[in-house]
Amino acid sequence: MAHDIQERIKKLIIDRRLPSGSPLPTEPELMELLGVSRNSVREALKALVAMGIVEIRHGFGTYVGPMSMAPMIEGLAFRTVAGHYRGEDSLLQLLELREAMETGLLARLAGEVPSNDLAELDALVDRMESEAAVGAVTAETDRAFHSTLYRCLRNPLLGEVLEAFWDAFHRVRTDLVDVPPDPKVTCRQHREILDAVRSGDTLRAEQAVREHFGNLRTRLGSPSPRPDQA
Amino acid sequence: MAHDIQERIKKLIIDRRLPSGSPLPTEPELMELLGVSRNSVREALKALVAMGIVEIRHGFGTYVGPMSMAPMIEGLAFRTVAGHYRGEDSLLQLLELREAMETGLLARLAGEVPSNDLAELDALVDRMESEAAVGAVTAETDRAFHSTLYRCLRNPLLGEVLEAFWDAFHRVRTDLVDVPPDPKVTCRQHREILDAVRSGDTLRAEQAVREHFGNLRTRLGSPSPRPDQA
DNA sequence: TAGCTCAGTTGGTTAGAGCAGCTGACTCTT
DNA sequence: AAGAGTCAGCTGCTCTAACCAACTGAGCTA
Numbered sequence: 281m282a283h284d285i286q287e288r289i290k291k292l293i294i295d296r297r298l299p300s301g302s303p304l305p306t307e308p309e310l311m312e313l314l315g316v317s318r319n320s321v322r323e324a325l326k327a328l329v330a331m332g333i334v335e336i337r338h339g340f341g342t343y344v345g346p347m348s349m350a351p352m353i354e355g356l357a358f359r360t361v362a363g364h365y366r367g368e369d370s371l372l373q374l375l376e377l378r379e380a381m382e383t384g385l386l387a388r389l390a391g392e393v394p395s396n397d398l399a400e401l402d403a404l405v406d407r408m409e410s411e412a413a414v415g416a417v418t419a420e421t422d423r424a425f426h427s428t429l430y431r432c433l434r435n436p437l438l439g440e441v442l443e444a445f446w447d448a449f450h451r452v453r454t455d456l457v458d459v460p461p462d463p464k465v466t467c468r469q470h471r472e473i474l475d476a477v478r479s480g481d482t483l484r485a486e487q488a489v490r491e492h493f494g495n496l497r498t499r500l501g502s503p504s505p506r507p508d509q510a
Numbered sequence: 511m512a513h514d515i516q517e518r519i520k521k522l523i524i525d526r527r528l529p530s531g532s533p534l535p536t537e538p539e540l541m542e543l544l545g546v547s548r549n550s551v552r553e554a555l556k557a558l559v560a561m562g563i564v565e566i567r568h569g570f571g572t573y574v575g576p577m578s579m580a581p582m583i584e585g586l587a588f589r590t591v592a593g594h595y596r597g598e599d600s601l602l603q604l605l606e607l608r609e610a611m612e613t614g615l616l617a618r619l620a621g622e623v624p625s626n627d628l629a630e631l632d633a634l635v636d637r638m639e640s641e642a643a644v645g646a647v648t649a650e651t652d653r654a655f656h657s658t659l660y661r662c663l664r665n666p667l668l669g670e671v672l673e674a675f676w677d678a679f680h681r682v683r684t685d686l687v688d689v690p691p692d693p694k695v696t697c698r699q700h701r702e703i704l705d706a707v708r709s710g711d712t713l714r715a716e717q718a719v720r721e722h723f724g725n726l727r728t729r730l731g732s733p734s735p736r737p738d739q740a
Numbered sequence: 741t742a743g744c745t746c747a748g749t750t751g752g753t754t755a756g757a758g759c760a761g762c763t764g765a766c767t768c769t770t
Numbered sequence: 771a772a773g774a775g776t777c778a779g780c781t782g783c784t785c786t787a788a789c790c791a792a793c794t795g796a797g798c799t800a
Contacts, residue, residue, distance in 0.1 A: 282556070282752075290588060297595055307782065317754045319549060322783085326512070326553045327560035331585045339761030339781050347589040352582050355561045358520060359577040365527055373667035380668065384614025387716070437603035438610065486617070512783075536750065547785045552751085568751050569792030 285324040288314055290333065293344055304334065304342040349444035356448040364456055371452055372500050378445045379493040383486050385430055385438065391480030393432050400428055401474050408470060412463030419450055425470055429477070459499045469495060515554040518544055520563065523574055534564065534572040579674035586678040594686055601682055602730050608675045609723040613716050615660055615668065621710030623662050630658055631704050638700060642693030649680055655700055659707070689729045699725060 289310070298304070305313060310321045325342060328334035335345040356374070363370030393401075404425045408417050423446055430439055469492040476485035519540070528534070535543060540551045555572060558564035565575040586604070593600030623631075634655045638647050653676055660669055699722040706715035 294588075294591060294595060299596060306780085319755090320753065323553055323556045323752095326557045330557035330560040331581060331588075333585065333588055336782070337762085338783070340763085341781060347585070347592065351561060351585060355563070355577070355581060358524075358561075358563060361524060362577065365524060366529060370667065373665045376663075376665050377668055377671060380614035380618070381611050382614070383617060384610035384612070387613060388610070433606075435603045435606050437600065438607055441607060538750090549786090550784065553783095566751070567793085569749080569794085571750060571793095 282320060282323055282327075285314055285316060285320055286327055289324060289328060293333070298344045300344050300346050302344045304344060306341065349440045352441075353444045353447045353451075356444070357451050360448060360452045361455065364452070369500075371449070371456065372497065374445065374449050374452070375493060375496055375500065378442075378449060379490070379497075381442060381445065382426070382430075382493075383489050385433065385442075386477070386485050386489055387482055388433065389430065390477055390482040390485050393429075393477055397428060397432055398474070398478055401425060404428065405467065405471050405474055408463075408467045412467050415463070416460050417463050417466050419454075422466070422470075423447075423450070429473075457500065461495065461499065465495060512550060512553055512557075515544055515546060515550055516557055519554060519558060523563070528574045530574050530576050532574045534574060536571065579670045582671075583674045583677045583681075586674070587681050590678060590682045591685065594682070599730075601679070601686065602727065604675065604679050604682070605723060605726055605730065608672075608679060609720070609727075611672060611675065612656070612660075612723075613719050615663065615672075616707070616715050616719055617712050618663065619660065620707055620712040620715050623659075623707055627658060627662055628704070628708055631655065634658065635697065635701050635704055638693075638697045642697050645693070646690050647693045647696050649684075652696070652700075653677075653680070659703075687730065691725065691729065695725060 289304075292298075292313075293304075296302075304310075307318055307321055307325075310325075311318050314321065325334055325336065329336055329345070330351055332345045332347050332349075332351045335343045337343065360370040360374050363373075404421060408421050408425070411417050411421060423443070426446055427439060427443055430442060433439075469488065473485060473488040473492060476488045519534075522528075522543075523534075526532075534540075537548055537551055537555075540555075541548050544551065555564055555566065559566055559575065560581055562575045562577050562579075562581045565573045567573065590600040590604050593603075634651060638651050638655070641647050641651060653673070656676055657669065657673055660672060663669075699718065703715060703718040703722060706718045
């Protein structure tokens with residue numbers, strides 16, 4: 281029955297063709313509209329918020345949410361952390377997931393990246409190198425590289441899912457194992473990926489990405505440090 | 511502050527190393543444990559349920575959830591439906607997502623599939639053909655094929671994400687456009703994928719998968735039917 | 741011993757009250 | 771007249787208290 285309320289609110293959004301950011305009925309209005317108590321309305325809304333379908337601004341109103349992949353990041357990160365603490369190789373699984381996606385996309389990418397994107401990627405790798413010279417590569421730079429690389433596919437969903445996987449992986453890695461990669465190797469590998477993509481050599485690009493992930497993978501292969509002995 | 515309650519419950523699961531199915535404190539216990547009212551506890555739990563982190567059984571108790579990708583399916587399906595009704599090519603984007611993942615995985619698959627899995631896949635394509643002879647290929651059979659194909663990668667996360675994307679795509683497709691594919695073509699393409707994988711020819715397998723998705727893609731290319739004019 | 745009944749536990753729902761954040765109009769000062 | 775401060779009103783947030791509904795298990799009955 282609580283689930284039913286959620287469905288009805290979702291139906292309301294669909295039926296009224298409400299885009300992200302549109303105002304939703306207020307809580308009292310929803311109470312009357314759905315014929316349930318305020319409490320039930322709120323529980324349904326909270327669940328929808330957790331899925332990114334609804335956004336609530338205190339003292340202002342409830343709105344159609346951004347429907348981003350943010351909730352997926354949460355769920356995936358939590359699942360990975362929980363699995364890790366139970367001794368599973370959940371982090372490695374997550375890495376393989378990223379690897380599969382990125383290599384799969386690469387085939388459609390080689391030779392198709394517009395020159396301005398290539399220039400931006402060049403700049404990002406340059407930044408990586410200057411960061412590596414003084415310490416470690418910033419997470420933001422790494423993320424930006426992977427994000428910019430696939431932008432030209434003109435598929436927002438793809439980009440968001442990739443970023444979601446990246447975020448989840450990064451969050452869990454820094455929280456749990458944090459074996460910082462060798463910044464120089466990271467730079468070289470990103471440069472190699474970029475060059476391969478520029479040259480339009482699909483196989484070489486795939487190879488470069490695999491090597492990049494292989495590098496991450498070996499560092500996860502070490503016995504996972506468990507916070508304490510259960 | 512409500513968000514804080516969610517985090518504390520998640521932390522409780524992590525700290526106590528609770529596996530899926532473990533009982534959680536009852537609502538009154540959580541009230542006392544977290545120092546908040548029952549209402550707040552319930553809203554937090556509902557949000558966690560929406561993320562698959564918690565499972566509630568009426569009259570029985572609250573438990574650690576399966577942490578499956580089911581919530582992601584919900585969110586993705588809703589997002590796709592909403593986007594579709596707003597005139598975006600969200601369904602096509604979802605299809606591209608699946609295509610990218612499956613082709614990316616295929617490279618690691620060719621020649622690695624154990625013989626018993628191959629036999630199972632053979633049986634599935636046989637079933638497809640008998641189904642095609644009398645009507646259309648069952649969704650369940652198609653799903654089972656894609657699911658079985660990647661089982662040998664021994665990465666549960668991968669399998670679940672693939673199934674999640676499959677589910678979301680299938681649900682939205684049947685709900686919205688439902689242009690049933692030519693069952694014969696579907697069978698032939700699945701057979702081709704299977705043969706290519708069996709032979710260990712990575713490129714041919716990728717080609718086969720691309721053709722399969724290309725088939726689906728062209729059928730989505732037709733102008734999306736909108737239920738009515740806004 | 742088999743089956744039923746009933747009390748106790750758990751979550752589900754409702755109601756009403758007060759708190760907290762934001763907006764916009766009104767008013768007072770400059 | 772222009773600006774800043776204030777206040778009334780919306781909004782969502784939290785709490786308390788009570789009752790309903792589903793399930794379990796102990797005890798009773800046949």
